[in-house]
Amino acid sequence: MKEFEFSAPTTIAEAVALLAGGARPLAGGTDLIVQMREGRRAVGHVVDVKRIPELTAVTPMPDGGISIGAALSVTRMAAHPALARYPAIVESGRMIGSYQIQNRASIGGNVCNAAPSADAIPALICLGAQAAIAGPQGRRTEPVEALFERPGRTRLAESELLLAIVLPPPPARSAAKYLRFTPRREMDIAVAGAGTWLRRDERGVVTEARVALASVAPTPIRAPLAERRLVGEIPSAALLDEAGILAAQDARPISDTRGSAGYRQELVRVLTRRALADCCAQFGSPVDVA
Amino acid sequence: MKREQDFIVNGETVSVVVDTRDTLLDLLRDRLGLTGTKEGCGNGNCGACTVLLDGAPVNACIVLALEVAGCDVKTIEAVAAGGRLDRVQEALIEAGGTQCGFCTPGVVLSAKALLERNPHPSAHEIRAALAGNLCRCTGYDKIVEAVQAAAAGRPNG
Known part of the structure; x- marks a missing residue:
């Protein structure tokens, strides 16, 4: 590693001032430190943000939602009682690396690392998560979905700090699920992943649908064809099949060592269908799919 | 850049001069001579460098030493208490x-x-x-x- 300065401020204002001077934030370090050690990234000043209380807190929001500090470890997040209402977030956080990694890695870091394959992001997009951001000009909020520019790059300015991921309260009669495919069960990177979220009315008709895909585009993406097909319908095996086929059309994968483009599209088709079926099972209205 | 810092390792407070670039693994093996913790891959995949940080297993190769100031670090050397x-x-x-x-x-x-x-x-x-x-x-x-x-x-x- 090249020489660098190290600071561990305890306030957001101090951290933002350091970032404006060219420093980079360190949360769990499971991406940043690896990149620095492998010489893929040179950083002149590392700012450990874990000593800022807001960045490791889970806070209830006035609307009934919650704010999850950007640097809170996945393990501590998953154990927090407020996350019980967001099982898809807990489950996808627990897909990140090993137990050792989850004791350090945060969902804020997963977002900022901006990998197209990031495990936590599709569920965040499905649940309508917002990013709370601080910068030299003050604070702003952006949908998580709008944060990604290209692999490894968010739209945050260099001087900005992700403070928290803010989740709205889950509406009544809604359910979410993220599924991924990896050759190994643990410790692997998604060849493709599909997150789904459905909201129904009292009669079981889908009123809103979100489908978010991983590893099939330069950034995590929504699948609008699949979403539009689902709205206004009562889920059936045929409908979920169709939604899977449409999600595969929404995907824009490349071929690489982990899978061909065609294989990834096939994975999206199957994973979307299965994730939707899981949402239906959560509603207590199981749909039989392969 | 070097600085002197207190660490709590296996229940003892030790004052060590570390480089900002030192990982927790470097601190343990090279500065403190606690070579029971091994380096395998050096990038957080293999777990050979697992230590307990405030009771939770972490990969010491991808933790900076300065991050753990004031935290409780436990290594394999502390496991066989009293021999x-x-x-x-x-x-x-x-x-x-x-x-x-x-x-x-x-x-x-x-x-x-x-x-x-x-x-x-x-x-x-x-x-x-x-x-x-x-x-x-x-x-x-x-x-x-x-x-x-x-x-x-x-x-x-």
Whole structure:
């Protein structure tokens, strides 16, 4: 590693001032430190943000939602009682690396690392998560979905700090699920992943649908064809099949060592269908799919 | 850049001059001579460098030393308190759950942390908890058997 300065401020204002001077934030370090050690990234000043209380807190929001500090470890997040209402977030956080990694890695870091394959992001997009951001000009909020520019790059300015991921309260009669495919069960990177979220009315008709895909585009993406097909319908095996086929059309994968483009599209088709079926099972209205 | 910093390692407060670039692994092995913690991959995949940070297993190779100032760091050297092996260590010997031994310190610490939070894990839970501890001798079955035996109180519970 090249020489660098190290600071561990305890306030957001101090951290933002350091970032404006060219420093980079360190949360769990499971991406940043690896990149620095492998010489893929040179950083002149590392700012450990874990000593800022807001960045490791889970806070209830006035609307009934919650704010999850950007640097809170996945393990501590998953154990927090407020996350019980967001099982898809807990489950996808627990897909990140090993137990050792989850004791350090945060969902804020997963977002900022901006990998197209990031495990936590599709569920965040499905649940309508917002990013709370601080910068030299003050604070702003952006949908998580709008944060990604290209692999490894968010739209945050260099001087900005992700403070928290803010989740709205889950509406009544809604359910979410993220599924991924990896050759190994643990410790692997998604060849493709599909997150789904459905909201129904009292009669079981889908009123809103979100489908978010991983590893099939330069950034995590929504699948609008699949979403539009689902709205206004009562889920059936045929409908979920169709939604899977449409999600595969929404995907824009490349071929690489982990899978061909065609294989990834096939994975999206199957994973979307299965994730939707899981949402239906959560509603207590199981749909039989392969 | 060098600076002097206090660390809490295996219950003792030590004052060490570290470089900002030192990882926790460098601090333990090179500055403190605690070479029971091994370096395998150096990028957080293999778990050979697993130590307990405030009781939770982490990969010391991807933690900066300065991050852990004031935190409780526990290494394999602290496990056999008073020269008496821990029940996980005894069980690994008993089951033949160690071959070349390079992954063993990390396995012991991951297994101890598992039993701390879940005293009676299933074989599946043991495999999940040890997924980040790679054994390239591939002796996984005996490692899992050893953790089960330790949980059941055999042979040294």
